[in-house]
Amino acid sequence: MNYFTHQSCLTQFQPLAAIATTPQAAKILQPLCQSIGGTLWLPESLDGIVKAQLYSGSLKKHLAEIWQQHQALIFCLATGAVVRLIAPLLQDKFSDPAVVIVDGEGRFAISLCSGHQGGADLLAQLVAQQLDATPILTGASSSLRLPGIDVLGFPYGWRKGEGNWTGVSAAIARRENVQVIQEVGSTLWQEHLPQGHPFYFGFSESTASNTEKSIAPKARVWISYYTKRRFSSQSDLPKVQWHPRVLWVGIGCERETSCQLIETAIETVLQKYHLAREAIAGIATIDIKADEKGILELCHSWDLPLKIFSAETLSRVAVPNPSEIVSQEVGTPSVAEAAAICAIESFTPISKITATRLSPRQSPVANLNQNGITLPPSLLVPKQIFKEKGVLGAVTVAIAKSELEYTGRTGKLYLVGTGPGSLDQITPAAKTAIVEADAVIGYSLYIDLIQPLFRPGQIVESLPITQERQRAQRAIELAQWGLTVAVVSSGDCGIYGMAGLVLEELQQKSWDGKTPQVRVFPGISALQAAAARVGAPLMHDFCAISLSDLLTPWEVIQQRLEAAAKTDFVTAIYNPRSQKRTQQVIIARQIFLQYRQPHTPVAIIRHAYRQDEQITITTLEKMLDVVIDMLTMIIIGNSSTSNHANWMITPRGYLGYDN
Numbered sequence: 001m002n003y004f005t006h007q008s009c010l011t012q013f014q015p016l017a018a019i020a021t022t023p024q025a026a027k028i029l030q031p032l033c034q035s036i037g038g039t040l041w042l043p044e045s046l047d048g049i050v051k052a053q054l055y056s057g058s059l060k061k062h063l064a065e066i067w068q069q070h071q072a073l074i075f076c077l078a079t080g081a082v083v084r085l086i087a088p089l090l091q092d093k094f095s096d097p098a099v100v101i102v103d104g105e106g107r108f109a110i111s112l113c114s115g116h117q118g119g120a121d122l123l124a125q126l127v128a129q130q131l132d133a134t135p136i137l138t139g140a141s142s143s144l145r146l147p148g149i150d151v152l153g154f155p156y157g158w159r160k161g162e163g164n165w166t167g168v169s170a171a172i173a174r175r176e177n178v179q180v181i182q183e184v185g186s187t188l189w190q191e192h193l194p195q196g197h198p199f200y201f202g203f204s205e206s207t208a209s210n211t212e213k214s215i216a217p218k219a220r221v222w223i224s225y226y227t228k229r230r231f232s233s234q235s236d237l238p239k240v241q242w243h244p245r246v247l248w249v250g251i252g253c254e255r256e257t258s259c260q261l262i263e264t265a266i267e268t269v270l271q272k273y274h275l276a277r278e279a280i281a282g283i284a285t286i287d288i289k290a291d292e293k294g295i296l297e298l299c300h301s302w303d304l305p306l307k308i309f310s311a312e313t314l315s316r317v318a319v320p321n322p323s324e325i326v327s328q329e330v331g332t333p334s335v336a337e338a339a340a341i342c343a344i345e346s347f348t349p350i351s352k353i354t355a356t357r358l359s360p361r362q363s364p365v366a367n368l369n370q371n372g373i374t375l376p377p378s379l380l381v382p383k384q385i386f387k388e389k390g391v392l393g394a395v396t397v398a399i400a401k402s403e404l405e406y407t408g409r410t411g412k413l414y415l416v417g418t419g420p421g422s423l424d425q426i427t428p429a430a431k432t433a434i435v436e437a438d439a440v441i442g443y444s445l446y447i448d449l450i451q452p453l454f455r456p457g458q459i460v461e462s463l464p465i466t467q468e469r470q471r472a473q474r475a476i477e478l479a480q481w482g483l484t485v486a487v488v489s490s491g492d493c494g495i496y497g498m499a500g501l502v503l504e505e506l507q508q509k510s511w512d513g514k515t516p517q518v519r520v521f522p523g524i525s526a527l528q529a530a531a532a533r534v535g536a537p538l539m540h541d542f543c544a545i546s547l548s549d550l551l552t553p554w555e556v557i558q559q560r561l562e563a564a565a566k567t568d569f570v571t572a573i574y575n576p577r578s579q580k581r582t583q584q585v586i587i588a589r590q591i592f593l594q595y596r597q598p599h600t601p602v603a604i605i606r607h608a609y610r611q612d613e614q615i616t617i618t619t620l621e622k623m624l625d626v627v628i629d630m631l632t633m634i635i636i637g638n639s640s641t642s643n644h645a646n647w648m649i650t651p652r653g654y655l656g657y658d659n
């Protein structure tokens with residue numbers, strides 16, 4: 001089997017170090033480090049307190065040695081002491097590690113430094129869930145329930161362009177109008193903004209209507225594949241630019257063409273058409289160039305994926321500039337143009353991800369080839385042949401624009417059991433998974449119950465109770481795109497929950513077991529929660545049966561009910577009655593009365609561990625006198641189960657037997 005560890009929720013913060021200087025602090029951080037995969041550092045004077053690495057000399061000196069080696073540091077020290085210790089080491093928010101402080105009693109996790117860029121805000125929230133503590137975030141965007149503008153595009157693989165990030169962040173903090181011009185890329189972030197957000201979604205100064213101009217924004221965010229040339233030179237507004245990675249560069253070249261020449265060719269084309277290098281998703285070419293040294297070096301240097309296509313595949317693509325000479329040499333009339341188009345077509349469009357708000361006044365960068373022939377809509381730049389006098393080799397470049405940006409991330413699916421409903425019944429690991437996820441998907445009731453765990457910028461989608469398969473499909477497509485997605489189920493996700501359905505859907509898609517990565521986070525099941533509220537009814541052999549016949553034929557359910565009743569299993573009944581399905585629980589009771597005494601104890605628990613919890617211990621004979629619905633769990637005792645002082649007890653079997 002393929003596993004990835006519990007530490008996977010915090011891989012972005014590895015390597016991670018934790019610092020403690022007192023025995024109490026060491027005892028707080030040691031289990032945390034075990035859980036999240038960090039290295040605990042203690043002074044030599046605390047040797048033997050807990051298992052940890054020891055440092056000698058001053059902590060100030062030790063921090064100077066490890067500062068640049070870690071993505072994150074967690075201190076269990078006074079805030080003032082940490083500030084004085086790290087002050088000489090701080091450079092800027094783009095390179096400093098995330099710094100989080102845990103107080104001496106483990107009640108608070110404080111994001112101190114690199115809250116956005118380094119991820120300290122997220123780390124503080126994750127640490128808080130592990131410690132059952134309160135996260136303290138002091139950034140303006142957090143108080144406004146907004147994602148930081150300087151990390152907005154990271155979940156979608158966007159790359160940052162130039163701009164006054166501090167100025168735009170300040171305008172957002174002041175709740176001033178901030179104009180957003182989004183030409184490409186996912187609009188999911190727009191759909192999940194809180195009410196009263198400061199963003200105004202409009203167009204450029206040159207194309208704006210009078211109404212749009214009257215809004216008078218105080219800052220501007222441009223989300224585009226263009227370069228910054230489209231900012232008005234006369235405007236003094238603070239501006240920033242994000243570049244979704246939607247451009248695929250098709251490359252054809254002569255054998256032994258250097259990386260430098262290929263790079264120069266691409267840069268020249270980008271400059272000519274005013275396209276941002278940061279918006280490049282990857283390189284595409286023919287398979288016979290898969291080992292071309294110059295192309296491989298370029299992909300490595302620019303950190304880009306390389307897509308390879310066969311001559312047969314490329315030859316089937318209609319292009320505006322085919323070449324008979326190229327066809328005779330490599331078996332296809334086009335390499336660069338065809339490869340660029342094939343690269344974008346290799347992505348499957350995903351619903352509600354790329355519905356960008358484009359102005360009807362926009363036009364493509366290039367829509368005609370050299371002969372005035374209309375280009376395919378996706379082909380922004382027709383092939384450009386580049387040579388340099390006295391330099392070996394030649395390069396052909398073409399650029400196509402994908403409707404779906406490339407995230408550059410391996411997606412993850414977290415299948416999470418949230419327990420019976422109250423937050424204190426969710427495991428720390430499950431809470432951590434929910435907080436860390438880019439997207440959370442579930443039934444609306446369950447989403448509402450875990451609302452306090454959500455953080456700014458998360459995609460939260462709820463679907464009706466009958467749309468389980470749609471939930472699974474939506475989660476899979478987001479994960480295949482590269483997001484980390486938490487699919488939540490009440491109780492345990494593997495017991496009448498979403499885990500099995502998601503895995504079934506993956507199986508139908510010929511999932512390789514690795515991508516997207518999958519992890520199941522167990523929760524307290526409904527039958528466990530219900531049993532705990534009435535005593536110990538499950539102390540001997542028991543089974544669970546759902547009366548819902550949406551997925552299982554009623555004849556099969558009846559056979560299982562009879563088998564459970566006949567063999568004296570304690571039986572937990574899920575989904576006993578809905579508005580349309582009313583007779584099944586009556587039939588179930590009749591079946592059990594054939595094999596159990598009428599006075600057999602029965603527990604009926606509705607909304608276990610929730611505010612409107614209702615608990616009744618009755619008998620098999622009288623169980624239908626109690627209100628029963630889809631949110632009810634029924635536990636029918638076996639022949640030895642008793643009701644003692646309104647506690648339901650099933651003997652384990654030890655009493656009366658010799659061991």
